[in-house]
Amino acid sequence: MDKVHFLFGVHNHQPIGNFDFVFEKAYTQAYLPFLEAMERHPRLRWNLHATGILWEWLEAHHPDYIDRVARQVDEERVEILTGGYYEPILSALPDRDKAGQIQKLTHYIQKRFNTTPRGLWLAERVWEPHLAKVLHDNRVEYTLVDDSHFLMTGMNEDQLEGAFITEEQGCGVRLLPIRKALRYAIPFRDPGETLTLLRKYVTPFGYRALTMFDDGEKFGLWPETFDHVYRDGWLERFLTVLDSNADWIHCSRISDYLAHSPPHGRVYLPTASYYEMGEWTLPSESQETLAHLLRAHPHDAETAKRFLHGGFWRNFLTKYEESNNLHKKMLWVSKKVHQIASQLVSETQRPSGRAQKMLDALWAGQCNCAYWHGVFGGLYLPHLRQAIYRQLIEAENLADKAVKVEEMKVSYKDFDLDGQKEVLVESPPQNLYFKPHEGGSLFEWDVRSQGINLSNVLTRRPEGYHKQLAEFQQRGGHAETGGVKTIHDRVRVKEPDLEKRLFTDWYRRASLLDHFLHRDTALDDFYRCQYGEQGDFVKSNYTVEASRDKRSELRFSRVGNVWMGDQRNGLLVEKTISWGPPIGWKVTYRIKNVEGPSCEVWFGSEMNFAFSSQDSQDPNTHKALEAWRRRDHGFGLTLQVRFDQPMDCWDFPLETISLSEEGFERTYQGTVLLAHQMLGLAPGQSETRSWTVEVTPP
Template identity: 45%
Template structure:
């Protein structure tokens, strides 16, 4: 082994650039102008600096379409070996939770795009959200990748320390081999939030006489210009220029290299098997709110020596924390089955991959799941894939599929109805409709999100505005910034005790009002909203009928009144996207009872204040028809929503005049810009005050109809 008089170190700066599938063009354009382009321009001025870059496939395609000049600049840097390009899942899926065939083919697709545009074959890959599970080795290796990089905290949890973290390791699964590089957490903390000289001090402290060590910092490109105050610090104040200049000036002991070239010259440090994990913050976010606080406290109290062994939640727990995320994930798996059954037609396959984009499946300090336009984009893609596959499977004919299967993998069956026009998915809990897809527009009307407690809600009172933070000129990692986009958001912190579905059956306390129902302080006297109904199914050649029945109770003081609710849904095979629903309520007492009964519906058309999305009721003028409005309307027999933007007319009608409450369901969540109020759905509830005789009944007929908007 050759030793140098001066200790040296290999350093690789890696940058991962990604935008969610379905994000608005103006958001991507801002990120391009704030981070992606200026980073490349600074890099081009420093030929002595070599970097490893990742662009997700969707972002790379966007750049090809909107900024081909950027691709040309990137190719110049790649051709002169200043940039190493790495691959990954094309639409940035969390690889661990998609089918293996899609894992492999998504990676292969991005590799092929890089080869076609840049004439180079990537050796390594970026693992979306840095979510690691040991079984990933096999599909990643089979996709042609030699290495990936994971947070060094995962290596520490496996027992590595100090100099052992400045190299790379070999792992395997069923004999397939993959190399794993630790991403240096201290460098991620320093870059670009501390002075460049501090980074060099750290590198100097970890240099070695044999020069074998590598310090790899592979992190989000958005921290170089998109995160609050970073554009000013990194570019206007010259942080990146200064850092690159220092790297060039100290090239006698810092070998600024790419992972490709380091691998070519150095052998792995050894063999390793790592536990399932992701980065520290993600492990906190995946936990329930109270446990997340305890986890954060435990990490703060333990020193590094012991804290390295503290594990939080795993990424899959988001599918438990948020049933809506689980719904989207299981929809993806169902559609994957259909695409496979149809012979994997290319257009359907691409749409399925788009629907696997990871962003709306989870939530941390970025919007993610809470951003309804991202959820909707994934659903649109999945519905496109489903419709294309159904057309091939059924040869374009009308069809009616009814399946009783454990869709959400909770050990209990759901009922899935699919026709050429619509999908209707039912829970036995509540006898509720939890997915309503209008296939001609590839739109899930019930893509809603309940209002839930988040661990960070306790920080709202001390949040500062983004404008104030910019004036202060502070520079901190996005995880450490507490901002708000709107003052007084604590006034909108309400928490739902059930999912926002449709055909939810309520028995209201006499003191209930619109405001108390809106903020969840009302009294629920029935046990029907989320409790089990019994299903009876009648299959016919042209329609299917589902009857959900519950023998439940209504609490009045200390009494439990026996009440039965039956609702019979009839869905036709052909024609319009319609469902006819017959309700029957039965009084089990030998005396009359007074009840206040309501049926709740929810619908998400993505914008609460857009003028092209509004309420309507035939023959009635609604004073404020915005979907974000709150109000009460009397003596209605129908209410609907027209979404001119998407082209959908969603209409509910019934045969007995009712008072209707309506209000927006809005969540308070974190995003890059701070706390924000996000419209998630519009809640509508027609309700009736009933005087039911002894052993008497009450009947009610509904129609739910989806159609194209007609001007």
């Protein structure tokens, strides 16, 4: 009888920093019932990948689940794949961390399941050609990528079955294409559609195989899928169909198939991920351009997608400055950790206990979810970003303690690799990172004892999917009808009138940004970022000097322009920053009229603070404040701003409108504080204002 192999697998993962109740919900609604379903069909062979993050959680909360998986491994019913332990984008890591992440998960699988994994799950299927050698060097025999990778090479869809081989510097690894048609059909369409596709690939010798390997969360955790998959019985029907057709459908472990089926040939894939990822990496205008081009080919859109596609994963590092900040912080800490860890080796030449702790913290800080944004919240979720910073700061703390770093250090480095140097102030209590070429701004403030970056806010940007929100409202707030859909096809809104809160910032949100406001500016205008800026200081270059006398200081200065109607004045803005005690900093502004007649200017210094939750829904006005403070019980701290003389202040929540698997949602990113005052300046006259920002226990 003609036969075909079906290589069916699931990938289970929860990110570093996700809430424990989310782990439990995923376990109850997806991971456990899926395993129970597979147990009811012992003839079906399948494949499983779970990240080290999830295995650790299961060990602590549901070790019986792991025991049940182990029994299936012993019975040769399921194959376990390795990967990066903390689910990093491997191609974005230094090579030493690529190897460390893979080896850590491989070692866990060997120890816990008494088996050596042969295949690797590639996070988000982000492929770059150099990975072939990395995988080969770490004894990985195969990995899986999307069929879109292969289609970009000019291959036809009918060729996308079985396995191929690629190489880098003569080091080979097998690649299996995951079929998009199966990803979208399972578990959303009738099981008969899968059978129809499989029948196209039957042969007398059964050497062909179709692969479907996708997120385990789609089997119960994604919106509306629990009822569909389990209560309505979709998964049981699907597995029963496979079972009843076992005479011609061989559900196989991937390694079993590869052991008897040679690769179809060589293939060299471009840098890519699944098609949707390529769209998400593009700026919003480019996303619309791509969509327009595809709409121009309605009858052969799928063919057009082989040649019309978006960018690749690293483009997120140019699309979002905050993503790049995380990535470059990771590279900065990785270099520091490995320099020190190499000195802390045991007698067996393996990392010592201290070295392994700092490596584990570093690797946990490489979990990919907070580094990018697509249909899941990702980068837009502040608790995920903060969790990454917490791990990276912990790794940095452990590294510094190992070599007894006690002094403050000021360095000039191109930290974010934009071709210009930043100023990094590092000390045991805190890190302060400044950008002279972007307004002399403070863009990272690490409270190291708490593992918190208090500058971890997110700028409001236009997103390609914001158009969907407008279209949704035009339909009266009603979603398009249809059955259960994939998260790529659904439109939901979690609260009304979100489109009224959709604002865009024209500069990156940071602290010590220097504004000169138009006289007509109202608080609501500034909140919306739709106001008149009369100066040219916010995004401009400042010179910087460091002094090392009794008290270390940084002095940023710029002579710029302020326009008031037809009148232009040249103003010197000088801000001197010192740090302590022991966690905090002081800024002293001197603003001088160096060119032009007498003028009255409305000066404001903007600060952005990333608190764990918001305490106000609306913008607030404060007159003649001597101090502004906020208690954050979630982070276990109080932040206080004490002014040398009373200042007027505005504050408001910085909120984004983004898309997640649950729908469009409003997310608190931090609090904006603007300290502002009218200043009258005669020619040559200067005014001075200063304040101290301090972190103390709550």
